[in-house]
Amino acid sequence: MKRLVLSLFILVFVLSPNIFLSQQEAQEKTQEEAQEEIQEKPKPWQWSLDDIKSKVERIRAGKDLTPEKWPGDARVAVALSFDFDAETNALRDEEESPGLLSQGEYAARTAIPRILNLLDKYRIPATFFIPAVTAQLHPDSIAAIVEKGRHEIGMHGWIHERNSLLEEEVERELMKKSYDALQEITGKAPVGIRTPSWDFSLNTLKLIKELNLLYDSSLMADDRPYEILENGLPTGIVELPVEWMLDDYPYFGFSRYSSIRPHISPDDVYEIWKAEFEKAYQEGTVFILTMHPKYIGHRSRIMMLEKLIQHMLSFKNVLFATHESIARFAKRNIEE
Numbered sequence: 001m002k003r004l005v006l007s008l009f010i011l012v013f014v015l016s017p018n019i020f021l022s023q024q025e026a027q028e029k030t031q032e033e034a035q036e037e038i039q040e041k042p043k044p045w046q047w048s049l050d051d052i053k054s055k056v057e058r059i060r061a062g063k064d065l066t067p068e069k070w071p072g073d074a075r076v077a078v079a080l081s082f083d084f085d086a087e088t089n090a091l092r093d094e095e096e097s098p099g100l101l102s103q104g105e106y107a108a109r110t111a112i113p114r115i116l117n118l119l120d121k122y123r124i125p126a127t128f129f130i131p132a133v134t135a136q137l138h139p140d141s142i143a144a145i146v147e148k149g150r151h152e153i154g155m156h157g158w159i160h161e162r163n164s165l166l167e168e169e170v171e172r173e174l175m176k177k178s179y180d181a182l183q184e185i186t187g188k189a190p191v192g193i194r195t196p197s198w199d200f201s202l203n204t205l206k207l208i209k210e211l212n213l214l215y216d217s218s219l220m221a222d223d224r225p226y227e228i229l230e231n232g233l234p235t236g237i238v239e240l241p242v243e244w245m246l247d248d249y250p251y252f253g254f255s256r257y258s259s260i261r262p263h264i265s266p267d268d269v270y271e272i273w274k275a276e277f278e279k280a281y282q283e284g285t286v287f288i289l290t291m292h293p294k295y296i297g298h299r300s301r302i303m304m305l306e307k308l309i310q311h312m313l314s315f316k317n318v319l320f321a322t323h324e325s326i327a328r329f330a331k332r333n334i335e336e
């Protein structure tokens with residue numbers, strides 16, 4: 001028996017360096033292969049024009065869907081939207097600091113009631129894009145939005161995940177879960193999506209189609225509503241385009257440990273948004289504004305938003321509508 005144990009021990013001792021060596025070799029080989037693969041992958045300046053075209057044409061802007069006239073003979077359609085991220089951006093980054101999370105809590109506790117009061121005052125509908133986790137953390141806020149009866153709730157991810165970092169299956173699962181959760185909490189199936197951070201993966205459009213959504217509001221190819229093309233083919237999906245300039249975050253966002261901080265006053269932002277609205281009115285298209293309760297909901301900024309609403313209401317024939325109603329109306333142009 002002793003002899004057997006000893007022989008086994010010798011055998012393991014003799015073999016193990018070989019095992020170790022072969023593992024090391026294997027690792028080196030994989031690294032070499034990966035290196036070769038990187039070297040083999042053509043650099044952007046080596047791409048052919050066909051390669052480049054196939055990349056840019058995956059998703060493009062198709063038909064302009066601006067109608068001759070908006071409902072009620074309106075000249076312009078105004079879509080105010082609020083991305084109710086609350087704590088999700090911090091949680092998505094695995095941040096658990098009560099300080100950061102309290103900024104998210106502010107959105108639900110202070111900003112949402114303030115925004116709803118403002119919209120009530122002028123009887124204006126709006127769209128709230130809400131990550132499913134926000135909806136589950138703040139059911140009272142969702143109930144308050146739904147109770148008004150004139151606002152829309154659209155999809156905005158599960159926990160504000162970055163789609164382009166996800167495998168297709170994970171993105172699909174999160175999108176489906178978010179859809180189901182919003183439907184359960186609000187009592188209505190969502191019809192539109194704004195991807196978190198407007199981050200659009202190569203699979204996002206496919207998943208939007210799988211959920212049979214009416215519209216997306218995350219792309220930027222126009223100021224006007226348009227039909228999304230996929231590899232040159234019409235998809236029937238309406239795009240209600242966004243722009244960083246028409247978002248409160250770049251003006252009012254603040255991060256303690258980075259260089260992100262407000263550098264412009266609410267009055268300056270008012271001037272930009274006012275001019276954007278006036279040109280949209282002249283052109284008879286849409287004015288789509290993206291705001292975040294935790295940024296726009298502060299006192300000085302909500303006063304600016306009220307001033308902007310008053311300015312827009314001073315024009316004749318201005319339609320305030322949800323993304324859903326604008327998309328439904330615009331989609332008639334596809335079907336024509």
Ligand SMILES: [Zn+2]
Binds near residue numbers: 084085160196197
């Ligand atoms: Zn967001």
